[in-house]
Amino acid sequence: MPGLIQHVERYRPIHDLLAGELEAVREIFRRQLASDLPAVNDLCRHVARYQGKMLRPTLTLLCGLASRPEDSRLPARLGESHRVLAAVAEIIHMATLVHDDVLDESDLRRNAATVNRLRGNETAVLLGDYLISNAFHLCSSLGRPDVSRRIGATTNELCAGELLQVHHRDDWSIDEPTYFAIIERKTASLISLCCRLGAEESGATPEVCDALASYGRLLGVAFQIQDDLLDLVGEEGVVGKSLGRDLEKGKLTLPMIHFFGRADAAARSEMLDHLSGSRLHGRPLRVESLLLAGGAVHSARETAATLVEQARRELSRIPDSAAHLLLDDLARAVITRAF
Amino acid sequence: MPGLIQHVERYRPIHDLLAGELEAVREIFRRQLASDLPAVNDLCRHVARYQGKMLRPTLTLLCGLASRPEDSRLPARLGESHRVLAAVAEIIHMATLVHDDVLDESDLRRNAATVNRLRGNETAVLLGDYLISNAFHLCSSLGRPDVSRRIGATTNELCAGELLQVHHRDDWSIDEPTYFAIIERKTASLISLCCRLGAEESGATPEVCDALASYGRLLGVAFQIQDDLLDLVGEEGVVGKSLGRDLEKGKLTLPMIHFFGRADAAARSEMLDHLSGSRLHGRPLRVESLLLAGGAVHSARETAATLVEQARRELSRIPDSAAHLLLDDLARAVITRAF
Numbered sequence: 001m002p003g004l005i006q007h008v009e010r011y012r013p014i015h016d017l018l019a020g021e022l023e024a025v026r027e028i029f030r031r032q033l034a035s036d037l038p039a040v041n042d043l044c045r046h047v048a049r050y051q052g053k054m055l056r057p058t059l060t061l062l063c064g065l066a067s068r069p070e071d072s073r074l075p076a077r078l079g080e081s082h083r084v085l086a087a088v089a090e091i092i093h094m095a096t097l098v099h100d101d102v103l104d105e106s107d108l109r110r111n112a113a114t115v116n117r118l119r120g121n122e123t124a125v126l127l128g129d130y131l132i133s134n135a136f137h138l139c140s141s142l143g144r145p146d147v148s149r150r151i152g153a154t155t156n157e158l159c160a161g162e163l164l165q166v167h168h169r170d171d172w173s174i175d176e177p178t179y180f181a182i183i184e185r186k187t188a189s190l191i192s193l194c195c196r197l198g199a200e201e202s203g204a205t206p207e208v209c210d211a212l213a214s215y216g217r218l219l220g221v222a223f224q225i226q227d228d229l230l231d232l233v234g235e236e237g238v239v240g241k242s243l244g245r246d247l248e249k250g251k252l253t254l255p256m257i258h259f260f261g262r263a264d265a266a267a268r269s270e271m272l273d274h275l276s277g278s279r280l281h282g283r284p285l286r287v288e289s290l291l292l293a294g295g296a297v298h299s300a301r302e303t304a305a306t307l308v309e310q311a312r313r314e315l316s317r318i319p320d321s322a323a324h325l326l327l328d329d330l331a332r333a334v335i336t337r338a339f
Numbered sequence: 340m341p342g343l344i345q346h347v348e349r350y351r352p353i354h355d356l357l358a359g360e361l362e363a364v365r366e367i368f369r370r371q372l373a374s375d376l377p378a379v380n381d382l383c384r385h386v387a388r389y390q391g392k393m394l395r396p397t398l399t400l401l402c403g404l405a406s407r408p409e410d411s412r413l414p415a416r417l418g419e420s421h422r423v424l425a426a427v428a429e430i431i432h433m434a435t436l437v438h439d440d441v442l443d444e445s446d447l448r449r450n451a452a453t454v455n456r457l458r459g460n461e462t463a464v465l466l467g468d469y470l471i472s473n474a475f476h477l478c479s480s481l482g483r484p485d486v487s488r489r490i491g492a493t494t495n496e497l498c499a500g501e502l503l504q505v506h507h508r509d510d511w512s513i514d515e516p517t518y519f520a521i522i523e524r525k526t527a528s529l530i531s532l533c534c535r536l537g538a539e540e541s542g543a544t545p546e547v548c549d550a551l552a553s554y555g556r557l558l559g560v561a562f563q564i565q566d567d568l569l570d571l572v573g574e575e576g577v578v579g580k581s582l583g584r585d586l587e588k589g590k591l592t593l594p595m596i597h598f599f600g601r602a603d604a605a606a607r608s609e610m611l612d613h614l615s616g617s618r619l620h621g622r623p624l625r626v627e628s629l630l631l632a633g634g635a636v637h638s639a640r641e642t643a644a645t646l647v648e649q650a651r652r653e654l655s656r657i658p659d660s661a662a663h664l665l666l667d668d669l670a671r672a673v674i675t676r677a678f
Contacts, residue, residue: 039506040499099468103461122442122505125464129438130498132468136475137491145482152476159469160379166461167378 004053004333005326014322018061021078021086025057028087032138033131043115043127047094050110052240052339055223056093056194057086058330063198063212065323081142081201088139089194092155095131096162096186098124103166104249106242114242147197154193161185170250172275176257180221187227188220211317215327218311223334225304228253230338233288233297238338244283247275254303259296267294304335343392343672344665353661357400360417360425364396367426371477372470382454382466386433389449391579391678394562395432395533396425397669402537402551404662420481420540427478428533431494434470435501435525437463442505443588445581453581486536493532500524509589511599511614518596519560526566527559550656554666557650562673564643567592569677572627572636577677583622586614593642598635606633643674 005015026048033044064082100106101114102124108114116124132155139148165182168174195216199209230239231246232255246253260268267290274287291297311331318324344354365387372383403421439445440453441463447453455463471494478487504521507513534555538548569578570585571594585592599607606629613626630636650670657663 035495035499037499037503040502043502095468099464102464120505121460122508123502125438125441125467126498126501126505128464129434129467129471130495130502132471133491133494133498137488137495140479140484140487140491143484145479145484145487148479148484148487149476152472152479155472156374156469156476159465159472160374160376162465163379163382163462163469164376166459166465169461 004055004337005058005329011322011326014065014326017065018058018326021061021083022054022057024083025054025061025086025090026051028083028138029090032087032091032134040130043119043123043130046112046115046118047098047127047131049112050094050097051090052110054090056089056191059191059216059219059327060086060089060194060198062323062327062330063195063216064202066318066321066327067199067202067204067208067212079201081144082198084138084142085147085194085197085201088135088151089190091131091135091138092151092158092190095128095135096158098131099128102128104242104245106245108236108240108242111237111240150193150197154189157185157189161187161189165251168252170276172252172260172272174252174257176254179252179254179257183221183224183228184217187224188217191220191223192216208318211314215311215314215331218307218314219331219334222304222307222311222331225254225300225307226335226337229255229297229300229304232256232283232291234338240339247283247287250275253300255291255296255300258299259291259294262296262299263290263294301335308332308335343394343676344397344668350661350665353404353665356404357397357665360400360422361393361396363422364393364400364425364429365390367422367477368429371426371430371473379469382458382462382469385451385454385457386437386466386470388451389433389436390429391449392676393429395428395530398530398555398558398666399425399428399533399537401662401666401669402534402555403541405657405660405666406538406541406543406547406551418540420483421537423477423481424486424533424536424540427474427490428529430470430474430477431490431497431529434467434474435497437470438467441467443581443584445584447575447579447581450576450579489532489536493528496524496528497526500526500528504590507591509615511591511611513591513596515593515596518591518593522560522563522567523556526563527556530559530562531555547657550653554650554653554670557646557653558670558673561643561646561650561670564593564639564646565674565676568594568636568639568643571595571622571630573677579678586622586626589614592639594630594635594639597638598630598633601635601638602629602633640674647671647674 030048035041061078061082064078097109098115101109102116102121106114107117114124115127136148136152139151161182161184165186168178192213196209196213199212228246231243232253234243236243259271263271271287271290274284308331312328315324315328369387374380400417400421403417436448437454440448441455441460445453446456453463454466475487475491478490500521500523504525507517531552535548535552538551567585570582571592573582575582598610602610610626610629613623647670651667654663654667
């Protein structure tokens with residue numbers, strides 16, 4: 001069972017169903033990216049290895065399953081459109097990973113070399129473009145322009161969020177609202193749309209769609225905070241990708257914002273020396289200990305935990321089902337994960 | 340009158356019509372890219388400056404006008420879908436320019452600084468993504484999934500062509516079929532689709548649609564050969580962008596392929612010394628004179644001219660009209676242009 005959800009024996013039927021559906025999503029992903037050019041296929045095979053948690057497809061499918069349970073223990077049926085939308089979201093996500101690795105000059109992703117490391121930045125930029133294009137091509141196969149339009153609007157948001165982040169590079173006075181504006185756009189918008197579309201494709205009521213979209217948004221923000229925490233205090237071998245890149249790239253994330261909000265003059269000044277001096281390499285131990293000692297890591301974790309609790313409360317607005325329980329598990333796993 | 344078409348007094352009505360339609364396309368372009376984030380708007384305003392020849396919008400509109408002439412001198416009416424498709428094609432093209440400038444490390448575009456030069460590679464990569472996303476978002480506003488699907492298929496081709504090109508970097512034995520496979524995908528596919536969609540939106544017969552699609556493909560290949568010639572032997576101040584980048588980036592284009600196909604052992608060896616030695620900077624005069632003396636530039640020009648003649652012959656399959664005459668002018672201008 002891939003992903004973040006722990007296997008619990010009494011949920012076996014829905015676990016097995018989800019595993020089968022995710023395999024079908026992977027097959028759509030593979031088929032969509034296949035080219036008559038061997039050079040392109042080699043690259044796509046490499047990218048397929050980055051599929052890890054499959055968070056976005058899992059949410060699309062689970063929200064579909066949770067939206068119209070005919071029986072609280074038996075899952076609703078999923079349609080091909082759920083799988084296609086799940087694959088579209090995963091391809092978009094892969095495109096952002098490939099381009100993020102170029103921006104961050106990362107060498108490692110899912111414990112494998114990044115495309116930019118293996119084949120250079122040019123190939124990585126173009127491969128990301130190929131993925132984005134294929135995501136829209138696949139999406140349009142649904143014959144649902146309204147869905148294509150909303151996915152396009154969301155990827156616009158996603159890119160604008162990334163642009164806003166780069167715009168604030170080396171801005172050591174960035175505030176919480178700006179940080180949240182960035183991560184809501186770059187991460188939470190697509191995750192929220194996955195939840196909403198999964199529900200809509202199952203014919204869910206507007207209230208259920210709204211509840212799941214809101215669940216996705218809150219969970220998405222918490223997910224990004226956890227990602228940012230792992231970049232600062234995670235273990236590279238466990239996380240499986242290059243860490244410390246946010247500091248190297250001058251990206252201030254929540255723990256650092258919390259640090260600056262509560263540090264005394266001496267600690268602030270010491271941290272700024274670390275950040276503003278010559279380019280950082282890796283994560284200086286002293287930066288980590290300043291963040292831990294000042295309680296900044298702890299308070300960022302608390303913020304993420306509060307968001308997860310809010311996300312879980314949104315689930316009270318959807319019917320009981322096995323999928324509902326898995327969505328609840330998933331929300332909790334987002335911030336307990338070490339990878 | 341922007342673009343490649345010379346103003347001829349007796350075509351004034353269609354020139355004026357086209358100029359007005361192109362202004363409407365620019366307005367759709369601006370409106371689509373507008374964001375609530377000032378940082379994003381600044382970038383999009385800069386990109387709008389790259390709009391030069393507007394080749395793809397011009398072809399979309401002219402093929403629309405040429406497809407259903409109610410009178411041979413009066414143009415057919417264009418619909419909003421023509422303008423939207425023209426804007427979609429231009430946004431896609433802008434995205435490829437922004438990313439190409441990153442790949443080619445170019446500093447100059449339309450006599451202005453490139454985005455990568457002004458704001459760095461990260462911003463340029465993300466801005467290109469924002470443009471691609473917006474192109475699909477705009478396209479889906481037509482409510483025509485079949486059109487979105489074909490545009491997606493074409494941008495898949497375009498990206499695959501670019502990937503194939505990078506795959507053959509520093510490959511001094513690349514042959515003509517591979518060169519043509521690359522440029523048909525990366526350049527001619529979108530230009531051909533612009534022509535076909537312009538015609539289809541005017542309700543053209545399948546024969547007219549096929550003729551114009553074929554015209555666009557041939558013209559697109561000739562256009563790229565001319566671009567590649569200008570990179571080798573054009574004048575930077577006239578072309579308005581960084582030149583010599585193909586050699587610096589190890590991209591073999593038609594003149595060089597022709598050179599290697601006909602050079603004697605000494606000339607081959609001298610050229611290879613230039614190409615394979617330490618990284619080239621700019622365009623060594625000796626490379627230019629080897630290409631000119633060996634007749635390689637001349638023969639590449641002849642290939643482009645032959646393609647243009649073939650493109651013009653396709654026009655014999657469409658009805659007479661003023662737009663028809665402009666399409667004929669445009670085909671000739673593609674290879675006589677110095678910019």
